[in-house]
Amino acid sequence: MKTAEKVDLYREHKGEYAASKKPALVKLGPATYLAISGQGAPGGRAFTDAIGALYGVAFTVKMTRKFAGERDYVVAKLEGLWPDFGSDPMPEKDHWSWQLMIRTPKFVKQEEITRAVAVLLKRGKGADCERVRLVPLEEGLCVQCLHVGPYDKECATVAMMKSFAEEEKVKFCEVHHEIYLSDPRRVAPAKLRTILRHPVERVGT
């Protein structure tokens, strides 16, 4: 049986991931993510374990489909929602909340996640994978910008995004979103490339 071409969401939605160092408005459609929520310092134990659990489920689901001859897809890049970003006062790093996510095709169903989690648990993989869920997200109109540099210097880029939002007569709402284009284990902090995205609403609405 000839299977359909492999789905690559990053290429399919190229416009949503186009970002330069100058902020721009983008309109995001509905998307589905494989996601895990937690709390703790970025790079800390809880955070690292959550990434491991998320990728463990992502690859188990993908390869189970592939083995069965079902529609295949590319495991997309890691993304994160940071609800505490920009709050005043910001909580201590150890108490930051996050939702780590991998965009996943809509044809992947929750039963497949449940089955993959069962496979991983049987193998003695941590219970973290039981927290991995399929979640929908529709952010609508967003300000988006490419941040090049260390994660702890994002504030300057976000300030630029806020100024741009004011000029465009929109204001930040909802949650700060990051898309990780670089692997921090392999790329020097000064060269890390991260898309910063923040949903906005028209002023006065």
Add this chain to the structure above:
Amino acid sequence: MDVRIQELKPMRVAFLRHVGPYGEVGATWDRLLTLLGKDGYLGGGTMMLGICHDDPESTPPAKIRYDACVTVGDDFQPTGDIQVQTVAGGAYAMTTHTGPYNSLGRTYGELLGQWLPRSGRELRDVPCFEVYLNDPQSAAPEDLLTDIYAPLRGQGVSEAQGMSQIKTEVGVTR
């Protein structure tokens, strides 16, 4: 050329052997990753390695032996034609190749043909291996990153460890 000496611990890997030109290892990788992935052996710090047993300069392409490997824990048992071996620990010279896989030979040439003779070090009698840090699905050919490890004799590496061969566990054929 940026080369670092690293002391590695032995690594247990599940692998499939490819015999033939390096340019055709993709199908072997595809099968290995599918079989291991469906059983939950991928993700969460898994490393992907390629063990190159033969020098393409002196071996006919049809006879080149290459092992596509994924690091596994002690719970993985050989199954079908997926075998298990332990990659020897000890001292290695490591350099990172940036670019398409079909230009890896040039970096090997610089490491083994230029850096090694000038370093005063000698190769151990175990194969070189590669660690793939990203993959062609998520990175453009020019952005592919591959760490190349060349095994070194002596200087902190015990001779017994240095001379150890890759140990293969025999699988149960289904």
